[in-house]
Amino acid sequence: MFEISPAEWTAILLSLRVAVVATLVATPFGIGLAWLLARREFWGKSILDALVHLPLVLPPVVTGYLLLLTFGRRGLVGAWLADHLGIVFAFRWTGAALACGIMSFPLLVRPIRLSIEAIDRRLEQASSTLGAAPWQVFATVTLPLALPGVLAGMVLGFAKAIGEFGATITFVSNIPGETQTISSAIYSLIQTPDGDSAAGRLVLVSIVIAMSALIASEWFARRATKRLHGN
Amino acid sequence: MLRVDVTKQLGEFSLEAAFESQGRVTGLFGASGAGKTSLINMIAGLLRPDRGVIALDGETLDDTSKGIHVPPHRRRIGYVFQDARLFPHLDVRQNLDYGRRMNRLAVDPAQHARITDLLEIGPLLDRRPGKLSGGERQRVALGRALLSKPRLLLLDEPLGSLDEGRKEEILPYLIRLRDEGIPMVYVSHDAAELRQLATQIVMLKRGRVTALGGVKVLA
Numbered sequence: 001m002f003e004i005s006p007a008e009w010t011a012i013l014l015s016l017r018v019a020v021v022a023t024l025v026a027t028p029f030g031i032g033l034a035w036l037l038a039r040r041e042f043w044g045k046s047i048l049d050a051l052v053h054l055p056l057v058l059p060p061v062v063t064g065y066l067l068l069l070t071f072g073r074r075g076l077v078g079a080w081l082a083d084h085l086g087i088v089f090a091f092r093w094t095g096a097a098l099a100c101g102i103m104s105f106p107l108l109v110r111p112i113r114l115s116i117e118a119i120d121r122r123l124e125q126a127s128s129t130l131g132a133a134p135w136q137v138f139a140t141v142t143l144p145l146a147l148p149g150v151l152a153g154m155v156l157g158f159a160k161a162i163g164e165f166g167a168t169i170t171f172v173s174n175i176p177g178e179t180q181t182i183s184s185a186i187y188s189l190i191q192t193p194d195g196d197s198a199a200g201r202l203v204l205v206s207i208v209i210a211m212s213a214l215i216a217s218e219w220f221a222r223r224a225t226k227r228l229h230g231n
Numbered sequence: 232m233l234r235v236d237v238t239k240q241l242g243e244f245s246l247e248a249a250f251e252s253q254g255r256v257t258g259l260f261g262a263s264g265a266g267k268t269s270l271i272n273m274i275a276g277l278l279r280p281d282r283g284v285i286a287l288d289g290e291t292l293d294d295t296s297k298g299i300h301v302p303p304h305r306r307r308i309g310y311v312f313q314d315a316r317l318f319p320h321l322d323v324r325q326n327l328d329y330g331r332r333m334n335r336l337a338v339d340p341a342q343h344a345r346i347t348d349l350l351e352i353g354p355l356l357d358r359r360p361g362k363l364s365g366g367e368r369q370r371v372a373l374g375r376a377l378l379s380k381p382r383l384l385l386l387d388e389p390l391g392s393l394d395e396g397r398k399e400e401i402l403p404y405l406i407r408l409r410d411e412g413i414p415m416v417y418v419s420h421d422a423a424e425l426r427q428l429a430t431q432i433v434m435l436k437r438g439r440v441t442a443l444g445g446v447k448v449l450a
Contacts, residue, residue: 125277126316128303130330130379136304140329144320 004201010177011185012205018093018181019161022101023154026108030157031150034112035142056106060166067099067171095172096179100161103168108157111217115149115224116142148224152217159213163206182206233257233383233416237273237283237293246270246438249283252416256409258429259418260449265435267418271385274416275310276303287383304333309381313388315372317360323371324356330379343378349411350374350404366397370404377413384408384415390424402427422449 004012036042037049055063071078071089081087089095119142127137143150165183172179174188186202189195236249246266259267272278274285276292279300285293287308292301309330317326327347331338347353350370360368369389376384389405390398405428409415419425425432426446434442434449442448 120316122312122314122316123318125303126310126312127318127329127333129275129277129306129308129310130375131304131307131333132329133304133333136333140333141318 002201004205005198007176008185008198008202011180011182011202014093014096014177014179015162015181015183018096018100019158021094022097022104022161023108023158025097026101026105026157027150027154030105030108030112030153031143031146034109034116034153035138037109038113038116052109053106055103055167060103060164061170063103064099064167064170067095067102067167071095071098071171089172091172091175091179093172093178096168096181097161099167099171100164103164104157104160107160108153111149111153111156111221112146115146115152118149118224119145148220152220152224155213155217155220159210159217162209162213232288233274233414234284234286235270235274237270237280237285239269239273239278239281241269244438248433248435248438248440250433250440250443252431252433254429254431255412256415256417256429256431258425258432258446258449259416259435260420260422260425260432261435262420264437265420266438267420267435268387270435271310271387271416271418274383275308275385276301276306307334307380307382309376309379309384311369311372311376311384311386311389313391315360315365315368317363317368317371317375319360321360322356323352323358323360323363326360326371326375327352327356327378329375334379336380342380346374346377349407364397365393366400369393369401373404373408377408382414384413385418386415387418388420389417390419390421398424425449 033052037045068090069075071081073079073082073088073090078089081089087094089098123145124137124141127141132140163183164181165187168179168181169184169187174180174184180188182202182205186199189199189202233252237246239246244266246269248266248270259270261267269278273280273293280293280295282295283293284291291299292306293299318329321329327343347356350373352367352370352374355363355367355371360371363371373389390401393401402424409428417425417428426449429446432442432444432446432448433440
């Protein structure tokens with residue numbers, strides 16, 4: 001019964017690829033934004049903060065539709081990217097990664113921001129009196145101390161990305177081998193007669209992935225506390 | 232030579248201080264809340280004066296009328312904080328080496344050996360700050376500041392968080408340092424401590440300088 005078919009493997013591997021790429025590309029932006037929100041005061045900060053959290057509260061189908069309008073072939077950004085850089089998102093796995101990256105962004109940013117906020121700023125002051133320029137303070141004190149939070153955010157973002165459904169299917173549809181992730185494969189299977197056992201296997205796979213991610217994230221959070229206490 | 236002539240408003244508290252110091256160890260003396268820490272934070276560049284001038288050995292570090300403010304990392308002023316502030320993610324060796332790396336100074340094993348001997352922190356090199364006692368932490372902080380090769384060393388109540396026994400443990404190291412000749416500004420509310428260490432006193436009371444001179448002004 002637990003024999004994963006080639007088609008199911010395709011969906012699982014595609015989901016992994018989409019989630020890994022989405023997480024890796026989103027992380028530097030997430031770190032930058034988390035630092036900005038944790039450490040800087042500027043006009044429009046609360047608007048930016050709300051914007052980051054928007055995908056969390058907006059119906060995923062709305063996010064997907066907005067992506068389609070913006071990054072679709074005829075979308076404002078999509079058309080420009082396709083014409084000038086040859087990057088196409090619509091109905092490609094890259095589009096799935098974009099949708100997953102945006103949907104998981106709030107979950108990625110939050111732990112990073114919290115861990116940056118928890119860093120004793122007096123350590124950063126000490127670093128600057130020892131001759132560290134602001135970027136060196138960031139690279140040698142802020143980032144290493146925030147690292148467990150960064151990893152926790154990446155794990156959470158990854159888990160969210162791998163399970164993303166609404167925005168992805170709205171934006172890039174459900175094309176086997178190109179944009180059909182675990183979630184959209186399950187969705188197709190439960191609408192087909194005799195699809196139950198295959199759907200069941202994929203459900204199990206996604207539960208295992210999500211559980212491992214949560215346990216890993218918890219482990220990183222514990223390490224963060226230890227690290228900040230200097231043991 | 233250090234020249235300070237600054238004003239700074241911090242909420243309800245106003246700081247207005249001017250002094251010149253030629254001494255090797257300038258003792259900044261006053262009760263808590265007198266503005267001592269704010270004043271040396273300005274010397275370090277961590278706090279910007281509202282108005283005034285700070286100059287060290289003829290180099291202007293702050294001059295608000297000319298819009299000059301040299302950021303802390305370009306001042307080459309070492310700072311030993313009351314709470315040590317060692318980097319928790321680095322071991323003692325890496326903490327000591329931090330200033331050299333940031334300033335891209337050449338490795339100087341002789342200097343390194345001299346400082347670790349002077350402060351007797353050789354046996355601690357592989358430990359994390361979390362595994363050090365208060366006195367050990369303060370010695371490492373002192374070594375870390377010295378190894379960044381500062382031209383002036385600021386010490387903010389470096390014995391303040393230690394009990395009597397520990398103070399007696401650190402004081403001899405500070406006296407050795409003074410005799411090495413590195414210029415220092417030493418903040419304390421403890422007259423006895425300053426009598427042992429300082430060569431010149433700046434007395435601070437509620438944000439104003441009330442006395443200047445040799446250690447006899449402490450009497």
